[in-house]
Amino acid sequence: MTNRRMRRWLLGTAPLAVLAVVLFGVSQSGVVDFLRRGVPPVEELTVERVVLRPGSIRMDVVNGGPDPVTVAQVIVDEAFWEFTIAPDPTVERLGRATILIPYPWVKDEAHHIAILSSTGVTFEHEIAVAEVTPVPGRTYFAVFTLIGLYVGVIPVAIGLLWYPALRGLDRRWLNFFLALTVGLLVFLGLDAVHEALEAAAALAGAFQGTMLVVVGALGALGALHMVAGARAARPDAEGRAAVAWLIALGIGLHNLGEGLAIGAAYALGEAALGAFLIIGFMLHNTTEGLGIVAPIAQDRPRIGRLVALGALAGVPTILGAWIGGLAYSPFYATLFLAVGAGAIAQVVFALWRVMGEGQGRLTPVTAGGVVAGLLIMYSTGLLVAV
């Protein structure tokens, strides 16, 4: 290393060294105690997961607040109840604990749990519908695989069947379908943001749910742009293929999030997943296949590539249903949904460029296509919204 580079490194790290010294000084001086004197501790405890087994309730809690929280008692349905807590009743900041309550909970009914801290603060959790939590095993893998197949894989595969019809279209109509795809994707992307924010609301404060969504979405957008942006911008078949891959990836990430939500709701007994809902999801998601093939309609991809595109978009639903049903975590649900939103946003940019080839981007035809895409998603969404 030359002297000059060495000097630059030193200058670059000097402020950090000064910061470290100041932090040490602040922590050693009485300033911190002085500032918080007299104010009771700020306690925050978030229930991340509840596992129901016959005769027991298990809760995983995380301390997302600035101060330690000591769990003193547990109240189940307005009754103090026996419990054990591991590893320790005092949960440090960002620490976790598992509370085990032997309790004769009643199937199909709601239960209310309040955790009482040493200062008398209560942290409450509602079990909306009590059902035995699925245990990983052959039966539940089969159930969640089936859910993923119906909700994600089959609809996307059916949507791909539009490919032959799209192939012969003239440029104008092709632009219409590309614009329609933009409409679909904008809908899906905003839907993913909405769901990510919903999942984020369940996160402990320290994990900054809303900013996790922002970081996940913009991070995915930026990362995909760095990796694939240049390729997708090429005005040839390879560029269009890249766009199709990106669409499939974006939709796949969105479906992963969707699978998570459905799996978790099913495990909770909250989603009946009757025929109505299954049919709704199939109609809703079939349009996703159309979106994937629209940009490559003028090319002649091999059947294997179509299958791979469909798999990339659809199979994550199965994965999502597994994770959601068997190991739900609000942190990862938020992150996956946000990443899906970012990926979709990146694809919308890429499509916008493909769409404009030759004829200008915003024409009556493309505007109509975008609106048509939004309307299709909204109207089929009526069947699945709960």
Place this chain on the structure above:
Amino acid sequence: MKTPRGMTRRELLKRGAVGAAGLAVTGSALDAAAQTTHESHDPMVAGTVGRVGTDDFDPGAFLGHFDYGEVSTLPNGQTLREYEIHAIDREIEIAPGVFYPAWTYNGQVPGPTIRATEGDRIRVHFRNLGTHPHTIHFHGFHAATMDGVFEPVLPGGEFVYEFDADPVGLHLYHCHAVPLKKHIAKGLYGTYIVDPKTPRPPAREMVMVLNGFDTNFDGGNEVYAANTVAFAYRDRPITMRRGELQRIYMVNVLEFDLINSMHLHANFFHVYRTGTAGSPHEFTDTLMMCQGERHILEFTYDEPGRYMFHAHQSEFAELGWMGHFLVEDPSV
């Protein structure tokens, strides 16, 4: 009843947790780990976990402790009973590991049980060592200026309450500073007994003040009790002899909930409403009490064994207002 109000710190904190009404699910490895790191307990046991120490406040001792005051005789021959009562801010343990920032009379909740005989002179030297204005409002006969309502005693201030013990009965005293509900809920109350000149029949006597604590300040009680500590007399049962007359002075000061009650197992009790009449009003095993109501209960157990007593509002019982009598046979 809860009314909308400004967001308090604790409400704000709670929202995060309520928002976590998130999704429940699994993780089998963790499951096994959590179970093995703990010794197994009796399954399906209602009640608090752990014990409240008796060093600061012993419900067992409080139960049978009556404060007759500093006794002297006035020039006119009347018995004078003098009391020293201080309002003190103090954190008290109301359930194992659960601490409540209480306002107390003499550092305890309930305050000392004041007991006199009909016609005695009572003089209470009150000092407010707390941080808010307080008073002592006694139930019973007294002058308007002795009522503890219009004479708030500021922090650091003093007041002397003086009146004759009258009428006979079971009464209570409590702070009457505003906001009234806050001052009572925080713990400023106690029992005031005026015995008749002809004593009641000999009996084993107990004081039970039915109270509760709103630990998260949401306008509802998290903990219920007889004499402050949840399940105190379940964890340390009240022992008594078979065939011995039992007399409970029971005072209901419960805030927030409209009514409270007392239910005795495998037995019935005589009720002397407000303790004012010589003959019982009722013979029952379940008694309803509004806030401020107090009654003398008399009963006898003929067979040894463990008997439960509790509020017949199941919720109050399972949130702490429940105890056991252990009836013993002295001949065994």
